[in-house]
Amino acid sequence: MASLAPHLNKLERCYSFLKQITRNLTDTEAHEVLASNISRDLRCHDDICLGLMVAILLEPELAEKHYRNLTFISRDGMQCVVNGLTQITAENFPKLSEAALNQLLWFTKELIKNVVLGVENLCWNILRCIPGGDISQRNLQVAEFMLDVFNQYRNWLDSNSFMIATVVYTYLRLIDDHGGIHIQTLNHLRQKEEGTLYAYYNMLLEFLSLKVCGKTCLINQEHSAQPSQAFNSCCK
Known part of the structure; x- marks a missing residue:
């Protein structure tokens, strides 16, 4: 079993507790035990949710089952899990x-797919962990995976102006690393980045221009007896 950072004592304790209460149980029995324990108090709820979070990271072959259990028993919209993953990432x-x-990347994708509140903070931390100038396989994997997720779940991304700006900034920062002498081997990734940047860069510019227009309109309204004319003039 892969090892998580050894100093994360709380998460290790939560994982051990989860394994202890579900050992040698069938899936149905385990689900009943989890549901029973989750109702005891808030601390027990968070411990079990965090234990399942760690299990997803450490047990790829059982990740889907653990995720289903997590969605069934979580009483806070998986906020403690999102916070836990964000802290691990940061x-x-x-x-x-x-x-x-x-598993972290897979987990993030599932949270986006299910539109879990606060997952944009996790995404922001993942993107800031992609250093520029690094074309190692690990770094390229993270950059391409996240780009594919953003393109796959465009509706989620389109509804979040903060993430649009973050994605544009991140891939503008990275795209130069995927050209030049590396253009042949990384051409597929660069093409994806160019397509995404083109779509969202224009959207971001339009958003910023409307924001400036709105501020100008408000200023003009303060000094104009005819606000509608002021709005028309600043939007021409």
Whole structure:
């Protein structure tokens, strides 16, 4: 079993507790035990949810089952899980094993697919962990995976102006690394980046121009007896 960062004692304790209460149980029995324990108090709820979170990161072959259990028993919209993943990403991303990294990315995709509140903070932390100038396989994997997720779930991304700006900034920062002498091997990734940047860069410029227009309109309204004319003039 892959090892998570060893100093994360709380998460290790939560994972051990989860394994202890579900050991040698069938899936149905385990679900009943989890549902029973989750109702005891808030701390027990968070411990079990975090235990399932760690299980998803460490047990790829059982990840889908653990995720189903998590969606069934969570009483806070998986907020403690999102916060836990965000903290792991912010503090321990470079230390994650390849298996744990793959599971973190898969987990993030599932959270986006299910439109879990606050997942944009997790995405922001993942994107900021992609260093410029690094064309290692690990770095390219993260950059391409996240780009594919954003393109797959465009409706989610389109509804979040903060993430649009973050995605545009991140891939404008990275795209030069995927050209030049590396253009042949990384051409597919660069083409994806160019397509995404073209779509969202124009959208971002339009948003910013409307924002400036709105501010100008408000200023003009303060000094104009005919607000409608002021709006028309600033939007021409």
